[in-house]
Amino acid sequence: MLPSVIRDAENKLGVLDGVILFAAASALFRFSQDIQEQYLFPNAPDKSLWASAVIGLGLLIMRRKDLSSIIE
Numbered sequence: 001m002l003p004s005v006i007r008d009a010e011n012k013l014g015v016l017d018g019v020i021l022f023a024a025a026s027a028l029f030r031f032s033q034d035i036q037e038q039y040l041f042p043n044a045p046d047k048s049l050w051a052s053a054v055i056g057l058g059l060l061i062m063r064r065k066d067l068s069s070i071i072e
Contacts, residue, residue, distance in 0.1 A: 036052050036055075
């Protein structure tokens with residue numbers, strides 16, 4: 001069963017909403033990438049890449065319950 005927020009919005013979102021959400025997510029992704037490259041390990045790109053992966057996996061593991069309810 002979908003979370004109530006997604007269930008309520010399911011019939012109200014149109015194609016333009018999807019395009020806007022995609023553009024916003026892309027811009028935020030690019031911003032987060034640049035911030036990570038500048039501040040995590042600026043002189044060690046390999047370390048920065050691995051630190052980003054660990055942070056991302058850590059966040060996914062922390063929110064596992066919420067993500068699994070969306071997938072189901």
